[in-house]
Amino acid sequence: MIMLSLAGLGGMLVLMSIIVWQMQGGVIKERQSLIRSQVESALSLVRHNYSAYQQGLIREAQARQMTMDHLEAMRYLDNGYFWIIDQGGVMLMHPFSKDIVGKPTVDLRDPEGRYFVRDFLAAAERGGGFVEYGWPRPGSSESVIKIGYVLPFEPWGWVIGSGLYVDDLHSEAARQIWLGAVLVFVLFGFNMLLSLWLSNRYIHALHATAIQDILTGLYSRRYLEEIGPRMLSRFEMAGELHLAVIFIDIDHFKVVNDHFGHKAGDGVLR
Structure with a gap:
């Protein structure tokens, strides 16, 4: 019975490894979907304010500034925010990196040597897409890998983007993996106790039959x-x-x- 239980533990560990791999990929896909939906929501706000300008309700400069102010204040999850660059790579709005606002950023490189702003512009030319890049957290100078998503807004020549830190995704995956591991070992412990109980009953039954x-x-x-x-x-x-x-x-x-x-x-x- 114990050997069967150990074999069962081995099987559960193999299953857990598969679940871990799928879970981590699932968390990343889930967050990618979240980033995309948030940027799409931001683009809807831009279109709404642009429509107000077209209808003559507000001036264009007012619509632009109001849109940037709204996006600068918007947050999602713990550290999700938005930024805007123009199609030439000039940073128009960034809630935390004020020092680069109004400056060209096409030559910025992350620690891996990637010209990530150029990647943003290329993705926007394709109609939108994901870009992996390094960027420091707010209040920190250390660069961390992020997954970003961008969408273009042609009437104003804007590229609107947002991203989430990959280590946050790994932390979320690790939390779910830990919960899964606890469940596996609880089930294994229950299986061991059940196996021992059944084994004792079987032995007692054999002994009673023998005497x-x-x-x-x-x-x-x-x-x-x-x-x-x-x-x-x-x-x-x-x-x-x-x-x-x-x-x-x-x-x-x-x-x-x-x-x-x-x-x-x-x-x-x-």
């Missing part, structure tokens, strides 16, 4: 042979050896048991 006839309820010769010497020793020590005679003459007990036991069994079956 007692199921049909007659009479103890078997094997049981008497096992218990006889102990009983004789106990009676001898107590000075009651005459009581032990009844346990000695059992040579023909099987014949008696076969004769009367089968009759009793037939009576029970009828």
Whole structure:
């Protein structure tokens, strides 16, 4: 039973490895979908304000500034924010990196040497897409890998983007993996306890069958042979050896048991 349980643990660990791999990929895909939907929502806001300008409700400069102010203030999750560059790579709005606002960024490179702003512009020319790049967290100078998504807004020549840090995605995946591991080991512990309980019941059932006839309820010769010497020793020590005679003459007990036991069994079956 224990060997079966260990084999079951091995199987669960293999299954857990597969789940871990799928879960991590699932978390990343889920967050990519979230980033994309957030940027699409931001683009909807831009279109709404542009429509207000087209209808003559506000001036174009006012619509642009109002849009940038709204996007600068918008947040999602713990650290999701938006930024805007123009189609020439000039940073128009960034809520945290104020020092590069109004400056060209096409020559910026991350620690991996990637010209990520050029990648943003190329993705926008294709109608939008994901870009992996390095960028520091707010308040930090250390660059961290991010997954970004960009969409173009042609009337104003804007590229609107946002991204999430990959290590946050890994942390979320690790949290889900830890919960899954706890569940696996709880199930394994339950399986071990159940296996031990079933094993004990099986052993007791075998022992009961070995010492007692199921049909007659009479103890078997094997049981008497096992218990006889102990009983004789106990009676001898107590000075009651005459009581032990009844346990000695059992040579023909099987014949008696076969004769009367089968009759009793037939009576029970009828």
